Amino acid sequence: MSAQGDCEFLVKRARELVPQDPYAAKAWLITARTLYPTDFNIQYEMYSIERNAERTASAGRLLYDIFVNFPEQPVVWREIAVITAALRNDSQDKHAQFLKGVFETLPGPVQCKMLLKATEQCFNTLEKAEMLLLLLKRFPESVVQHGVSLGESLLEAETVEDLDTPVNCFRKLFVCDVLPLILNNPEMCLPVSLLYKYMHKAAEFYICYVTKEPSADGQIQGSQEVGGLKSPGRGRSQRVVIDGLSEKSSVVTEPWERLLEMLCVVGSLCDWQGEKGSRSYSELLQRVTELCRYMSAADGEGFSRCCGQIVTCCSLVLFHCAFHYVSAVQPSLFQGQCVCDRHLLLTVSLCVSLRLPEHTHRLYSVCRLLHAVIGQMACEKLLEVVAGLTPQNQDAVKSIEEQRKPRSKARKGCNDLRLVPCTSKSILPFCLQLMLACFKLRAFTDNRDDLALGHVIVLLQHDWPQGENLFLKAVDKICQQGSFQYENFFNYVTNIDMLEEFAYLRTTEGGRVQLELLPNQGMLIKHHTVTRGITKGVKEDFRLAMERQVSRCGENLFTVLHRFCINEKIILIQSLP
Numbered sequence: 231m232s233a234q235g236d237c238e239f240l241v242k243r244a245r246e247l248v249p250q251d252p253y254a255a256k257a258w259l260i261t262a263r264t265l266y267p268t269d270f271n272i273q274y275e276m277y278s279i280e281r282n283a284e285r286t287a288s289a290g291r292l293l294y295d296i297f298v299n300f301p302e303q304p305v306v307w308r309e310i311a312v313i314t315a316a317l318r319n320d321s322q323d324k325h326a327q328f329l330k331g332v333f334e335t336l337p338g339p340v341q342c343k344m345l346l347k348a349t350e351q352c353f354n355t356l357e358k359a360e361m362l363l364l365l366l367k368r369f370p371e372s373v374v375q376h377g378v379s380l381g382e383s384l385l386e387a388e389t390v391e392d393l394d395t396p397v398n399c400f401r402k403l404f405v406c407d408v409l410p411l412i413l414n415n416p417e418m419c420l421p422v423s424l425l426y427k428y429m430h431k432a433a434e435f436y437i438c439y440v441t442k443e444p445s446a447d448g449q450i451q452g453s454q455e456v457g458g459l460k461s462p463g464r465g466r467s468q469r470v471v472i473d474g475l476s477e478k479s480s481v482v483t484e485p486w487e488r489l490l491e492m493l494c495v496v497g498s499l500c501d502w503q504g505e506k507g508s509r510s511y512s513e514l515l516q517r518v519t520e521l522c523r524y525m526s527a528a529d530g531e532g533f534s535r536c537c538g539q540i541v542t543c544c545s546l547v548l549f550h551c552a553f554h555y556v557s558a559v560q561p562s563l564f565q566g567q568c569v570c571d572r573h574l575l576l577t578v579s580l581c582v583s584l585r586l587p588e589h590t591h592r593l594y595s596v597c598r599l600l601h602a603v604i605g606q607m608a609c610e611k612l613l614e615v616v617a618g619l620t621p622q623n624q625d626a627v628k629s630i631e632e633q634r635k636p637r638s639k640a641r642k643g644c645n646d647l648r649l650v651p652c653t654s655k656s657i658l659p660f661c662l663q664l665m666l667a668c669f670k671l672r673a674f675t676d677n678r679d680d681l682a683l684g685h686v687i688v689l690l691q692h693d694w695p696q697g698e699n700l701f702l703k704a705v706d707k708i709c710q711q712g713s714f715q716y717e718n719f720f721n722y723v724t725n726i727d728m729l730e731e732f733a734y735l736r737t738t739e740g741g742r743v744q745l746e747l748l749p750n751q752g753m754l755i756k757h758h759t760v761t762r763g764i765t766k767g768v769k770e771d772f773r774l775a776m777e778r779q780v781s782r783c784g785e786n787l788f789t790v791l792h793r794f795c796i797n798e799k800i801i802l803i804q805s806l807p
Contacts, residue, residue, distance in 0.1 A: 241275045248279060252488075255279065270300045277309075284328045290335025296343060303611055307351055314348050318360055318738055342369050355387045366411050384408065385431065396434045397442050399480075405435045406482060422500050426538065429496045436485040437549050487551060490514070493546060500537040503685045516542045529660070537607065559760045593665040606806040609668045612661045613799050619654040621792040658788060662692045665795075666807060670700075673706065681805050683707065684716030691725045692791055698727070705731055706761075713744035720747060720775050722794045726783045748775060 241262065248255045256279065262272045296306055316329040333341065345365040352358035362380050366373050382406040391400070412418055422429075472594055482488070490511065491686035503521055525536050550582040577678055626628060666689040673682040683704055690697035690704075707716040723729065795802070 241271050242546075243650075245275065252283070253278070258571065268299075270296070270303055274297070274303075274305065274459070281332070284325075286328060286331040287335055290332045293332060294336055294340060297340065298751045301347070307348070310344060311351070312349050314361060314364065315347065317364055320554075324474040335406070341374065354397055356403070359384055359387075359400075359408075363407055363411075366408070370411070370415060371412050371417075371421075373415045374417045375630075377408065377415065377418065378424075381408050381412060381428070395442075396431075397439045401431065402480065402482070403430045406488075409492070413492065413499070416563040420499070422538075425496050425499055426542070429493065429542065432492050433546060433549075436482075437553075439482055440485050440553060465582060486511075489546065493543070497539065497543075500538070501535065503536060511547050514543055515547045518547075521742075606668075606803060609665060609806055610803050611663050613795055613802065615657065616661050616792065617799075619792065620656050621654065621658060646759040656790065659692055660665065661795075662791060663690055665689055665802075672806065674703070678711060679803075680715045683714070683716065685802065685805060686720070687716070687728065688722045688791070688794055691723070691728070691787055694725055694727070701728065701731075705735070708743060709734065709741055711743075713746070715746040717747065717749045718798065720779050722790055724779065724782045724785055724790055726780065729776060729779055729783075736772065745772070748772065 235584055241259075245255070256276075259272060259276045259279070261270070263276065267273060273292065273296050277289060277296055280292055294307070296303070300306055313333050315325040317333060319326060333344075336344070342365065342397070349358055349361040349365065352361055359380060364375060364378070381404050384400045388396075388400040389400060391398075393400075409432060412428075412546040414419070439484070462525045493514075504517055521536060522539060525540070597779070666686060669682050669685045669689070673686045674678055687701065687704055690701050719732075723732075732745065732747070734740040736745060769775065
């Protein structure tokens with residue numbers, strides 16, 4: 231009989247003896263292994279007997295042997311796949327616990343090597359990521375080598391799958407499991423830009439998660455740790471099924487608390503000013519408010535770091551306040567109840583009577599702070615860019631026919647990202663549009679601000695007639711006020727439609743709106759009142775100025791607007807305190 235035949239006979243004989251006399255079967259296999267030490271079938275049969283009898287220690291030793299001696303055998307990897315599946319599962323099943331015990335008997339280096347090899351055997355992105363995550367959790371020293379690459383592969387998979395929401399299985403695994411391991415590892419040294427990128431990805435996930443439409447039953451599950459940063463164990467979780475995950479594994483507990491803790495960790499790594507960990511979003515806002523007072527004293531790298539800290543923190547506080555505000559006024563959107571900073575689960579009526587004014591005040595404060603920091607800085611930077619541009623011929627920039635073309639509708643879930651050539655004729659309109667955005671919020675608040683409203687009217691000319699509706703809104707506000715003062719009007723407003731509208735406002739039919747559009751017009755009114763007792767002279771001055779202005783309608787609009795940005799730079803920046 232050949233050696234192969236002998237091996238098969240010995241294995242078959244041992245297998246037959248297992249039900250009747252397991253010790254005899256074991257003796258046969260020991261003998262077979264002694265005779266044929268390189269035969270895989272004999273050693274695997276020995277392992278199978280110990281595994282089926284659930285003898286942890288001996289099964290572990292035999293698994294180690296076949297993994298070291300026969301690493302290329304497919305059946306070995308099928309067995310390892312079963313074991314690693316048990317490791318990734320939270321099941322308390324007896325057999326699953328036994329398989330985990332077998333793995334624990336292996337030496338640490340062997341466990342690490344086995345998990346790495348098992349990862350290489352995976353072709354499904356999510357399964358491969360979960361396997362590698364298992365390695366990172368068991369061997370923290372491997373985070374330095376594999377943490378960032380794992381995170382990037384999950385974000386890349388999200389893009390490849392073309393998912394229309396951040397609330398998906400790839401982002402959840404990255405934010406809740408992988409990212410905490412990266413951030414909490416003292417050996418990691420990530421660039422600030424990457425830390426900001428990961429912070430924004432996490433914020434996007436958590437905020438979209440808490441605002442995602444709940445399931446039909448609307449139940450609220452109890453707190454359940456799903457991995458990631460430690461949470462204080464209070465608050466609520468949402469029943470939101472994440473794409474690609476079971477309902478149980480998709481539950482994320484304490485999303486706002488997790489986001490706050492992650493923000494504190496990132497802030498510490500980015501050397502944020504005074505960042506020693508915040509216990510609440512209110513404290514976070516207070517710290518940022520104090521930082522704004524001393525921001526002007528910073529320069530260079532310190533100023534840039536302050537800007538990043540202020541914008542990031544204020545944005546998160548804004549979303550947090552807005553979420554609780556909506557939870558109070560329309561609780562059905564977020565499962566009918568909300569958690570407030572007093573750690574109480576309040577009913578809607580108690581929220582409205584007790585907490586709503588405070589949330590409204592905080593939301594308004596954050597909006598003002600965000601507008602002051604972002605608006606003024608953005609305007610200043612835009613004016614610096616415009617100063618380096620040379621205005622092109624208006625027709626070369628944008629024709630009226632092009633302006634009236636309907637803009638393509640953005641795909642759901644995408645931001646409006648514009649890629650423009652680095653030329654004056656492309657950048658100047660874009661800068662003007664951004665400047666308009668800086669002034670719109672201030673111009674249309676309940677408080678009167680003629681200066682900001684005048685800036686908006688000047689800037690609306692560049693995209694005419696697209697901005698006509700907003701211009702008419704500005705006219706309505708002027709009519710409600712009964713007067714309007716903007717002494718730069720005739721320097722920069724050359725749009726014929728706008729000129730006609732303002733000329734009409736001075737008539738009886740237009741409401742006899744008091745317009746102070748000429749330089750030093752207040753002094754002129756006083757002068758004419760003293761000398762003639764009437765304001766007929768002022769009206770005549772206005773009529774002549776309007777006639778001269780109509781003759782300017784053929785001027786290159788972008789030259790006019792470019793001059794506006796250059797000459798009025800100081801007053802534009804001061805308009806956004």
